[in-house]
Structures are given as C-alpha cells and as structure tokens.
Amino acid sequence: MVDKLLEVKNLRVELQTKDGVVPVIDDLSFDLDYGESLSFVGESGCGKSMTALALMGLLPEKVGRIASGSIKFEGRQLANASSEDLRKIRGNEISMIFQEPMTSLNPVLSVGEQISEVLRLHQKMSVNSAWKRAEDLLDAVNIPDPKRRVHDYPFQMSGGQRQRVMIAMALACEPKILIADEPTTALDVTVQAQIFGLLKDLQTKTGTSIILITHDMGAVAQMARKMIVMYAGRPCEIGEVAQVIKTPQHPYTTGLISCVPHLDDAIIDANNRLSEIPGIVPSLREFGSNKCLFASRCKHQMEQCRAERPVLAQFSNKQAFACWKREIIDAG
Numbered sequence: 363m364v365d366k367l368l369e370v371k372n373l374r375v376e377l378q379t380k381d382g383v384v385p386v387i388d389d390l391s392f393d394l395d396y397g398e399s400l401s402f403v404g405e406s407g408c409g410k411s412m413t414a415l416a417l418m419g420l421l422p423e424k425v426g427r428i429a430s431g432s433i434k435f436e437g438r439q440l441a442n443a444s445s446e447d448l449r450k451i452r453g454n455e456i457s458m459i460f461q462e463p464m465t466s467l468n469p470v471l472s473v474g475e476q477i478s479e480v481l482r483l484h485q486k487m488s489v490n491s492a493w494k495r496a497e498d499l500l501d502a503v504n505i506p507d508p509k510r511r512v513h514d515y516p517f518q519m520s521g522g523q524r525q526r527v528m529i530a531m532a533l534a535c536e537p538k539i540l541i542a543d544e545p546t547t548a549l550d551v552t553v554q555a556q557i558f559g560l561l562k563d564l565q566t567k568t569g570t571s572i573i574l575i576t577h578d579m580g581a582v583a584q585m586a587r588k589m590i591v592m593y594a595g596r597p598c599e600i601g602e603v604a605q606v607i608k609t610p611q612h613p614y615t616t617g618l619i620s621c622v623p624h625l626d627d628a629i630i631d632a633n634n635r636l637s638e639i640p641g642i643v644p645s646l647r648e649f650g651s652n653k654c655l656f657a658s659r660c661k662h663q664m665e666q667c668r669a670e671r672p673v674l675a676q677f678s679n680k681q682a683f684a685c686w687k688r689e690i691i692d693a694g
Contacts, residue, residue, distance in 0.1 A: 366434075367538060367571055368394040368417075373431035373441075375409075375416050377646070378424075385429070385650040386412045388595045392588075394539065394571050401574040401586035401603070403618065407643045409595040410575045411461075414541045417573075418458055419448035436538075454484040457532035458541040462548070463524035467516040473500070473527045474512035480534045499530035503560060522553035529560065536568060543575045558584055579622050583607060591615045594644050594655035597674065601681030611683040613660045614639070654686065662687040 375387035387409050394400050402410040415421050416428060419440065433440040435456065440448065460466040468476055477499055478492035487495065493512070500508035503526040516524055525545060532540055542561065546554035558581060565572055574585050582589050582603055589606055591599040591614060599612040610616045620637035641659035648655060657667040664687065672684040 366393045367396045367398075367436060369432070369434040370417075371432040371434075373413075373416065373433065374429045375412060375421065375426065376429045377422070377426050379646055381647050384646045386426075386595050386646070387416065388650055390431070390590075390597055392590055392597075392600065394573065396538070397565070397569045397571055398588070399565070399572045399574065399586040401576060401582040401589045402592055403576055403579065403582050403589055404592035404614075405577060405643050407594075408592040410592055411543055412595075413592070414458060414543050414573070414575055417541065418452055418456060419443065419445075420452075450484075453480055453537075454535045455537050456539045456541065457535070457537040458543060459525075459528050459532050459545045461544040463521070463528045464516060466528060467524060469516055472513050472515055473519070477512075477527070477531050477534055480531055484535045495534070496530075499534055500527070502533075502564070503527070503530045504556075505530075521549055522556065525549065525553075525557055526560070529557075529564070533564060533568065533570070537570060539571045539573065540565075541573045541575070544577075545574075546578075546581070554581075561585065577618075579607070579618055591618070595649050596655065597684070598656065599681070599683040600674065601677075601683075605678070605680040609681070611677050611681065612656075612685050613662055613687075614656050615683070654684075 370393070371391050373387055373390040374385050376383050377386050390413065392400070402413060404410055417433060417440070421427065428441045431441060435451065440451070467473070474493060474496045477496035478489070481487045481492040481495055482489070497508045497512050500512055505511050505523055505526055516527070519527065545561070546557050549557065561572065562585065564570070572585070574581065576582060586603050589601065589603045590597050591606070591612065593614050599606060599610065599615045606615060607619060610619055617637070617639040621639065639659055644655050652671050653669060654667040654672055657663040660667070666686045670686070672686050674682045674684045676682045
C-alpha cells in the first residue's frame with residue numbers, strides 16, 4: 363500500500379476562453395490519506411469544482427486540459443491517463459456527488475434503475491443482485507420503505523431524498539474517495555444537517571475518504587480535518603481545520619470566517635451586521651497574472667502585492683498561507 367491515497371503536485375488546469383487560454387487552477391498541491399476528510403472552501407468561481415472535475419477526468423472536452431502537474435491515486439498517474447482507464451476508476455474507486463440532484467439524475471429512469479446500472483457496469487452484478495443492492499443502499503441512506511421507493515422516479519422525491527439517492531449511487535461501489543460538490547445546495551438547514559450527519563456516519567462505517575467542496579465554513583468545521591482555501595484558482599491557505607479557524611492567517615480566510623453569523627453576538631447587539639468581503643472575485647482574464655489576485659479587496663494591500671505573486675509559506679507544521687503582509691496580519 364502506498365503512503366498516500368491521493369497526491370496532487372503543482373496541478374495547473376487551463377481553459378480555452380474567448381480571451382485566450384487561462385489557468386483556472388494554478389499550482390495546486392495537496393494530499394489525502396486513507397479515511398481522511400479534506401475540504402475546499404471559497405467563493406463561487408475560485409476553482410473548487412474545477413479541481414474536482416480534474417480529479418475525476420471530467421474537464422470540458424476540447425476547452426479544458428491539465429496543462430502540467432501530477433495527480434496520483436494510489437501511485438497511479440491520472441493526469442495523463444487514458445479515457446478507458448479513467449472510466450474504470452470513475453464511479454468505482456473515485457465517486458462524486460454533484461451539486462444539483464434533479465439535473466444529475468435521469469428523469470425517465472427509476473432511482474433503482476440508476477443505482478443498479480452503476481453496479482452492473484463496475485461490479486458486473488446480475489440484474490437481480492444489483493436491484494437488491496440498490497434497495498439496501500436506499501435503506502443505508504435512510505430513505506424509508508426502500509423496497510417501494512426504489513421504483514420511484516426522481517420527481518416523486520423531495521430534494522433531500524434525491525440528494526440521498528445521489529449519495530447512494532456514489533457509494534454503491536464502495537469507493538476509496540468520495541467527492542461531495544456542494545452536496546446541500548438548495549436544501550433547508552435541517553436537511554443539510556441530516557445530509558452531513560449521514561456522510562459522517564457512512565464514512566465511519568466504510569472508511570471512505572471525503573473531499574468536500576463548499577463555501578460554508580460551518581460545514582468545513584463539522585466535516586473536515588484539513589482544509590484548502592481557494593481564491594482565483596490558487597490555494598491561499600492550507601492547514602488543519604481547527605488551526606486555520608482558530609488562527610486564520612490570510613486576509614481572505616479571515617473574511618470568510620467573519621462572514622459566518624454568531625448567535626451570541628446577535629443577542630448582545632441586535633444592530634450588529636455581518637462582515638462582508640468587499641469587491642468580487644476577479645475575472646478569468648486576470649487568472650494566472652503575476653500578482654496577488656486578492657489585493658484589490660484587501661485592506662492590507664501594498665505595492666508588492668500588485669507587482670509580485672505571493673507563494674505559500676509555512677506558518678506552522680499545521681498551517682501555510684500565501685501573503686506578503688504576514689507581519690501586519692500577525693499583529694492584527
């Protein structure tokens with residue numbers, strides 16, 4: 363057995379746009395242990411989902427490509443793997459829960475047919491065995507009366523139930539890595555808590571490693587041991603969740619944490635308003651430029667930020683970040 367389940371080194375992913383080729387992922391490195399949880403966090407457009415698609419070999423055809431870097435899964439190189447090799451791994455050893463289950467599920471097939479299809483394709487199960495396994499999986503994700511509901515179509519289920527079906531499909535082949543891309547989008551807070559609780563329970567039972575993609579810092583604190591804060595396609599802070607949340611070093615990470623409401627603050631002062639990060643994520647035209655892409659939104663910006671790209675520097679053995687104003691940030 364190799365030391366790391368997944369090792370990503372200096373990954374660069376490029377997209378062909380009307381303005382030319384742009385790096386939507388730029389110099390990303392991380393690893394994932396067996397049974398570990400890792401979270402990617404950041405605003406929309408920061409490269410979180412594109413990272414997941416690169417890992418799955420699902421980059422948009424003709425316009426997306428891995429330009430450089432390495433993706434090793436149990437020592438096997440995926441960055442330049444053939445389509446056939448990727449199909450054997452995708453859905454079998456690495457699975458993904460997509461953001462919107464209503465558009466990810468086939469509306470003209472029952473949920474049982476869709477789950478059993480995965481099992482027949484990757485596990486070579488018979489029709490009857492795959493169908494029985496589909497019933498068991500619906501039961502495992504807490505869908506009541508699975509023998510009846512396995513015949514239902516997606517439109518006959520609630521949003522939370524459809525997301526549970528997606529989880530059942532993703533776990534059907536007992537993958538070693540489960541990528542959850544915003545798995546609670548458009549679900550109410552009660553159902554969100556149920557879905558995250560379900561994922562944690564299933565991880566405990568199966569030992570599956572989880573990569574969670576989210577913009578919700580609360581979900582990160584609940585689900586993950588390590589986190590990577592992404593901004594404009596670049597990692598700006600990496601570390602253990604407890605350490606990063608306790609002592610965030612990059613101003614973007616600090617801003618994300620400050621945006622989370624705290625009930626005790628609201629009770630003390632009803633006029634308190636949530637903090638916000640001014641400005642917006644830069645356009646793709648600016649991705650890859652040799653400067654700090656967060657500078658225009660940062661109160662600590664200086665001339666060096668607009669002229670030179672900061673590199674990840676180790677803050678401790680549990681945390682690293684990329685910022686030129688480290689001494690000012692440390693001083694508060």
